[in-house]
Amino acid sequence: MGRLPRWWAAALSVHRNLDRCLSPLAVWAVRRSRGGVARPWRVDVLVLTTTGRRSGRPRSVVLQFWPDGEAMVVVAANGGSATHPAWYFNVVAEPRAQVEVCGRQLAVRAEPVTGERAADLWRRVVDRAPGYAAYARATSRSIPVLRLTPENGAASAEHPSDLSVLAVSAPGAGTAGEPSARGRPATATAVILALAFVGVTAVGGGAEMLFNPRGNSYLKAQWLDHVPLVSDWRVPGLVLGLGIGAGSLLAAWGVRCRPRRPGATWLERATGRHWSWAATGLAGIALLGWIALEVALIPDRSVLEVLYAVLAAALILSCAHPSFRRYLAAAPPTPRP
CATH class of the missing domain: 2.30.110.10 (Electron Transport, Fmn-binding Protein; Chain A)
Structure with missing residues (x-):
């Protein structure tokens, strides 16, 4: 060999x-x-x-x-x-x-x-x-x-x-990127899974920071010396848990259910697509920015940084995928009870 x-x-x-x-x-x-x-x-x-x-x-x-x-x-x-x-x-x-x-x-x-x-x-x-x-x-x-x-x-x-x-x-089968029998393309399913994974792990990571503001064996206290403007992990925990975590879960729910939100009408008019399309791209950009800051400020490296950087890039690129764009281009309104 x-x-x-x-x-x-x-x-x-x-x-x-x-x-x-x-x-x-x-x-x-x-x-x-x-x-x-x-x-x-x-x-x-x-x-x-x-x-x-x-x-x-x-x-x-x-x-x-x-x-x-x-x-x-x-x-x-x-x-x-x-x-x-x-x-x-x-x-x-x-x-x-x-x-x-x-x-x-x-x-x-x-x-x-x-x-x-x-x-x-x-x-x-x-x-x-x-x-x-x-x-x-x-x-x-x-x-x-x-x-x-x-x-x-x-x-x-x-x-x-x-x-x-x-x-x-087989039920749900189709060519790559084409809608399944249930109407959701495989690319949208992959985006939902990626957003859910990022959301759950980010909420967990944010909670870890909030409950251990001075650090522990996982969150080393000496790392704080490299992070400007903060004295403990509470502010980064809020950004990670609420910003990236909750934001990714909201985007996953939006892509899956495609609900209409009156407050997002302006965004849908601007993009021509359901608000979850923009939310997916923003979630990817936010995650990529978090990883970039982590690499720039924290001296230690982790294999998870590679994983999350790949996921962030995939979320951003998915917004350009034709089937994903079509799926969210004319989302039907949520029926009223």
Whole structure:
């Protein structure tokens, strides 16, 4: 395997840690959107639920997959880590598993693929997702390729065996960025999830600052020496919790429900879109500004700064996405009781 540049290896390490931390959120998002949350990136994802080889408990993880007839091909890349992912060891110990794909559940059997067939499938994976080649270069292990095959005729006329048919016919499915059967494009669903995540974590962070104004093991007191105009964490806590946190939650509610607010009529006239469109962009700008100030003033660095900077940029860019703009261009008024 060729060696990767040091900065790229560090980026992969950050990616693996983020995957591990955000795995429960990813499972929830994919289940809630029936896979639609990944469609703006034109990838197919599933939720694989295995039996923990030690605990015996169900363990769920989101994986990218590639249709192969009635089966689904997955790879145990683990972000280029030196070890196989936990779900791989689980299916080796117990090949029977459950898959949720496009809102449907299938009982499957995991079958490791070897030899020339594995090499052929790996070439197909890398051809469609070139980033996996970097994972292979980052590790000395051989990355396993597996087929998840439906058991006992689980794929029937009601549940088609051809995964390409399944993806098209599933409720809520559609092309990337197009409205789902329920009228909300996948981009809007992704924005709602991102805003909700930012809002909940920002409210929590603001509360932490308010309840510990002089700092604790997480909020170091010496950091205050680098922040001008404040003597404790209460003012930053109010800005983070009420400004960014509550503002992001308000924007998420607005994008999801599209309610009419009389006080926002001027904003809708100015932008030609529902007020939540502007609120989404402002939430992204506010978050990006917070991260920029944090990087400029606080000497210590955190991997979370990268995560929130990416989320902020994604929220800002989403306002330019055609399907998101169309979705909020003519939002229907909230019916009166």
